[in-house]
Amino acid sequence: MTASRLYKEAALFTGIILLGSTAVHASEYTTMEEFAASADYAKFVVDNLWILISAFMVFIMHLGFASVESGMTQGKNVVNVIYKNIFILCSGILIYAVVGFQIMYPGDFNGFLGFGGLGIGFDASDPVAFLTPAYGEDMTIWSDYIFQAMFAATAATIVSGCVTGRIKISMFMVFGVLLLAFCYPVTGSWVWGGGWLDAMGFYDFAGSTLVHGVGGFAGLACIMLLGARKGKYENGEIKLIPGHNIPLATIGVFLLWFGWFGFNGGSVLSANPAEVSYVFVNTAIGASAGSLTAMLVTYVIIQKLDATMALNGVLAGLVGITAGADVLTPLTAAISGAVGGTIMVFGVMMLDKMKLDDPVGAVSVHGFAGIWGTLAVGIFVADVAFTTQLLGTLAVLGFTFVFSLIVFGAIKYTLGVRVTDEAENVGLDIAEHGISAYQNFNRIKGQSVPGTVEANPLK
């Protein structure tokens, strides 16, 4: 079983550019001490360390998501955003330890649905099997788990951005937990767990589809069922509801980009110098091209130097090169990022035309650019078939979308998913949490102070 836990890695090394090497760890060890004294040990230490560093880089992306979502929404819904994000991150880590990791990496399985057992799967009676190259080429089982766990919560956090401002927080929690515990690891197992899509040659290096696409399309299903925020589409007009705090959103986007060096770089699953450095270059170039293109396209279309689009352009560029960060060239990475940024701009406008209210643009950034990024590998990389990329994207995102429609629909028509109009009007911070995100910032003499917490008008 352990041999295929790290199937993702095996898949990688059938990849297109293999500049480094991994064939060093052939020998087997009978004790931890024997391994530690071996010539292979130092390389294992640095490879494993890079996975751990990548894990905390992906961790900080969750602050990035919380900050982007907070900053781009209204000031009356900020505490709610933060509460949702902390809940999902903490739940994600625990759920992934209890069931998710062994659903996503079940070992030998039928390729569609498997389960390796409860827990992370470490057996203390045989440490060598789990803590040396006998487990993975380049990491311990603990490193494998923590790196993957940091990815897991991402998909549900993306949904949080889509539904912000009008969802009952309790129902978001229910949906998020189900997405995390079932949908994400199952579709993940099809590719990174060595399932049927992997067998067909589908390629998604770090998760344009498996992570970002899944989040984006789960979010799309939810906003279709949830409806738009009040006043967003009225009298045939689209009303701009601007984010309340652009510096906060900026902190979020930069932290996401920062963490993405671990998200993509760690997906090499070793510290292979040629591969990790190559992935870094493509990641930076894709993000830059995505943002500059989004700036340009927005300026051409609406003659505006739009900071929100510049910020989302960074993210769309990153999503656009995540599926192929190790196999694109710097030039095709620039193209993939630029197209990702462009798709995002048009996606945001299209959804508004369709009256699908996505307050932070997450469906466009993660969903639409995620599809593009996956297809781009089929277009730009000779050894990857476009049709397989298309099929895999449809399968994963179709499953996610239908799963989300069913689950979120079932919640909608039983428990209800939407807060009252009064609660939406007064804001979820007061309505759901009884507090405002901001209190009066300065003492102003002889003047009633705006921003003081009011009594909750709903109680």
Place this chain on the structure above:
Amino acid sequence: MTASRLYKEAALFTGIILLGSTAVHASEYTTMEEFAASADYAKFVVDNLWILISAFMVFIMHLGFASVESGMTQGKNVVNVIYKNIFILCSGILIYAVVGFQIMYPGDFNGFLGFGGLGIGFDASDPVAFLTPAYGEDMTIWSDYIFQAMFAATAATIVSGCVTGRIKISMFMVFGVLLLAFCYPVTGSWVWGGGWLDAMGFYDFAGSTLVHGVGGFAGLACIMLLGARKGKYENGEIKLIPGHNIPLATIGVFLLWFGWFGFNGGSVLSANPAEVSYVFVNTAIGASAGSLTAMLVTYVIIQKLDATMALNGVLAGLVGITAGADVLTPLTAAISGAVGGTIMVFGVMMLDKMKLDDPVGAVSVHGFAGIWGTLAVGIFVADVAFTTQLLGTLAVLGFTFVFSLIVFGAIKYTLGVRVTDEAENVGLDIAEHGISAYQNFNRIKGQSVPGTVEANPLK
């Protein structure tokens, strides 16, 4: 002397789980070149690098502390918080270089109080003794110093949160410097420096007691002497004084968690793959369990989805597993974190009942959860005696508490520790610094702008 500077490490390796190995570096080198050409060199490079990475991770926790404390206090005291935090961090680094490091790691000493000499202790005439495994198994003296220096300022920064909003900044500086220069390194030497508590088998992996407990109980002594903020406890009622900026507090908590991977992970004192990855898993699980439990307990008690408690729950969970991050199992780490989060919630309520005003909850988060975390090792880990854990916790925190009462009391009854009522009322930003943290955010036409800096009414 140098042999015992890294006593902390030696203590670790008598620990319970020793999955990796360290016995490789037995040989000695006569020149740096000889070492660099040896087969041991690569492992030393990566081990040392991990300590340095951990150092900058602990460094960024200081931004975490500054942000949490700023966000959870009133907007009129924010500049003051920031000034205090910068001062303590910078002082801490320098004081630790001049005296702290060699008080905490004095080499051979009587076990209660020692001093290795002024400065960091590097002798340029014998680089091999300080920059190869001849110094520490896995790091140079510089790495050892910088990693420990980043820890040192933490305790005083925790105090800063407790006393915020009414302390004279000059007196905080005096107290903080004395805490840093004497109390913290002396109690630290008892355990990590190889002193009497270490000899008894007391176990505190990364500082539930030695760092967080010390900060929390020094803070408790200070708030007992300082008194509550005006209006906090009036007419038998406890008035909620909410934090002015929840997103800022959120940034702080996420950065603290982020840095904690270095705080705990670096405390392995090498990049040993089995141990560091294990510590990462326990750290993430403890934090998650702490936050979810704090959310749940708060909801059950006061029917509120309280974001501040969710945030402090993360921190209490982290403090709760810090003493045993390398020896707990993921399951007992979850329990330790959950209990830490619960203790924090009740601690906050208890202190308010006792009219002890801790604006950010630091005594509960760091002090009470710190005791718990240390005792938890005695409960969950077979080879660690509960009574020793209890004794050690009492000794370290008792010494700290008495030290703080005496020193802060002496300042109180000579120079005075509290600002005037007028200064407290107008806020310490205007009163002590002559500036507000925030100026008018937007230009509003034809309207007087709230938030403009006033003339200091005290001058």
Place this chain on the structure above:
Amino acid sequence: MTASRLYKEAALFTGIILLGSTAVHASEYTTMEEFAASADYAKFVVDNLWILISAFMVFIMHLGFASVESGMTQGKNVVNVIYKNIFILCSGILIYAVVGFQIMYPGDFNGFLGFGGLGIGFDASDPVAFLTPAYGEDMTIWSDYIFQAMFAATAATIVSGCVTGRIKISMFMVFGVLLLAFCYPVTGSWVWGGGWLDAMGFYDFAGSTLVHGVGGFAGLACIMLLGARKGKYENGEIKLIPGHNIPLATIGVFLLWFGWFGFNGGSVLSANPAEVSYVFVNTAIGASAGSLTAMLVTYVIIQKLDATMALNGVLAGLVGITAGADVLTPLTAAISGAVGGTIMVFGVMMLDKMKLDDPVGAVSVHGFAGIWGTLAVGIFVADVAFTTQLLGTLAVLGFTFVFSLIVFGAIKYTLGVRVTDEAENVGLDIAEHGISAYQNFNRIKGQSVPGTVEANPLK
């Protein structure tokens, strides 16, 4: 050509303290597989990984710059600051890939101006030449590029801080791109590219002059041509225009310090334990001394506990030790940082007396402390000639200043560099971007809400 691409490294190892070693990688490999199986491989992996980690540390400094500049300026110009910073970072990465890298590291050249060719310079037909020690001792070409690219945008971002609040964003873009594409890499080639100043023995370890000085003096030229913000100097008085958000500026400064461990630490160009740990210690001590000294000097001069000066003191301390972070002792690092902090305080006051309006103090922090830091190496380090340091500083900063005067002057007298008085008055966020950085933070019942986006009064 590739041999001298990493000339910076070669220069380093003629440096004063060489505690570690690098002579290990003498042998050559014919295939990637042969190298990966060699005894040298593990050390190369960790050295290369440290450069990549340093690259993302320098990356996050760009969030630091954006936050400092945003926080220290008026709330009406924040979106503009953010837009400029994203543009410059993304442009910088792409421009450096297309031309900058091979201007700065042209290979064999005349020492004044060279160009290795378009693109990064990787030749896929000979991976061994670019991805093993055959390229650089300790990194691949991709790592070399990405680390240097993150530095490149810094200079232009420093200029952004100087000109904030009254520059036409389009003209800033034009100037920034020219600075990035020509001035920065050309002056860089003189030292790190192995040009004429390097040949003379000029020493600038991580860029006190080459990065910070260049940004500061380009900015000085720009503000001389651009003029002060309206109302800054009126009726012979200097009006304080305080930053609108001190916590945001604080986040920025801490992130800059955080990233500086990679900026300086990565400039060792390997993970050499003795050197990197030494650089870390000097970096922390320099920053601490800079801030404490700036606090003290400001208090002595104007009897104020000035948080902005404390924050800028950190940065000036860091700039002050950047040129000699590997060759100063901890004591001389403390002195260099302290003098840097002092120079910054007086620099800020002097520029105001000269009616040169530098809203964030960037000329003093980066320009003046940058000169000091470079000269300090000549003062404190026996093997470095003061006159050479002086000559090199004059050459690089003189070239930069004249280049900037000519280019920015040409723009000024053709296209114009300054926004209209109306636009400056209403703020660049509304005027240039049609949006405010902040929207109403809380819903206040029965009261008109300050901070709502107004219609753009200029259209």
